Amino acid sequence: MEQSKQGSNVRNVLLLAQFEIKKILFNSRGLISLAAFSLVWLLLLLYPIRGASEFLLSPQNKDIFEALFGPEAVSELFKWSVAELAVYWTAALYLFPLFSIFIAADQFSSDKSRGSFRFLTLRTSRDSIFFGRFIGYMAIQTMLVTLTVVATIVLATSRESALLMxxxxxxxxxxxxxxxxxLPYTALMAILSLYANSARQATIYAILIWAAMSITIGIINNYLPIISELKWILPGSQISLMINTQGLGSFVYAPVAIAQTLVLLVLGRIYMKRSAL
Structure with missing residues (x-):
């Protein structure tokens, strides 16, 4: 009986995740958002990324970067076998978390405003709803990341076909x-969209929380450097350090994001269970 219930919950999670993906791919509003996203990245690929990658290909420019930022700050950036991906990596680490705040802001707020949570909770558990939405929005963002990476590969191979492999x-x-x-950005937006009454309000909350935490942690680190490790509680705290990594070495900071995600998902599940939706 217990196994049957667990199997049903897993199936409901996957169905809800699948529904969120279909809502983006087969809904006019979702398609417009995808088109706008694709256009922005097309412009980034054709101008900043292509131009910056050509700049990286010139050996003398390495000396300029090292003089400006120090050898250790850019050493890995010039080791990438594909310059276009090196520039894409730098841009994506900052831009995709920003996109995530906007994309994942409406995980639950629309249901709250429409009053449709009662309909959903009569048919499945709150855990299924919470984790189904989270997985669905992660799947959507992964598709967008993959789309832009494939476009970057096309850009690189158009310059030199031997770069494909x-x-x-x-x-x-x-x-x-x-x-x-x-992961932690999507988990954070899941909690905020449960609390907010609209996607816009959830986005504003996210910006305010991130700004307030950044300022507070900065002040604490300035006066109490002994607890400087407090910075790791802030989603994205590892991003500036990830820029100067490549290959398997870039996974050294993965535990930070995974730990943040687990904490946020636990908090979100507790809030979902106890809130009157």
Missing amino acids: PAIGSAALVIINLFIVL
Whole structure:
């Protein structure tokens, strides 16, 4: 009986995740959002990423970077076998978390405003709803990351076809890393969208919380450097350090994001269970 119930919950989680994906892919509003996203990344690929990758290919520019930022700050950036992916990596680490805040802001707020949570909870558990939405939005973001990485590979191979195989190997690691980076942001937005009355309000809360925590942690680190490790509680705290990594070495900071995600998911589940939705 217990196994049957657990199997039903897992099936409901997957069905809800699948529904969120379909809502993006087969809904006019979702397709417009995807088109806008694709256009933004197309412009980034054609101009900043292509231009910056050509800059990286010039050996003398390495000396300029090292003089400005120090040898240790950019040493790994020039070791990438595909320059376009190196520039994409730097841009994506900052841009995708920002996109995640906007994309994942409506996990539950629309249901609250429409009053449709009662309908959902009559048919499945709150755990299934919470984790189903989280998985669905992570799947959507992973598809977007994969789409932009594939476009970057096309850009690189149009310059030199021999880069195809190295690009595919690096791209797989980039996709996995970005997936891990986006986990705590999506989990945080799940909690905020449960609390907020709209996606816009959830986004504002996220910006305010991130700004307040950054300022507070900065002040604490300034006056009490002995507890500087407090910075790791903030989602994205490892991003600036990940820029100067590549290959398997980029996974050294993965435990930070995974730990943040687990804590946020536990808090979100507790809030979901106790809140009057």
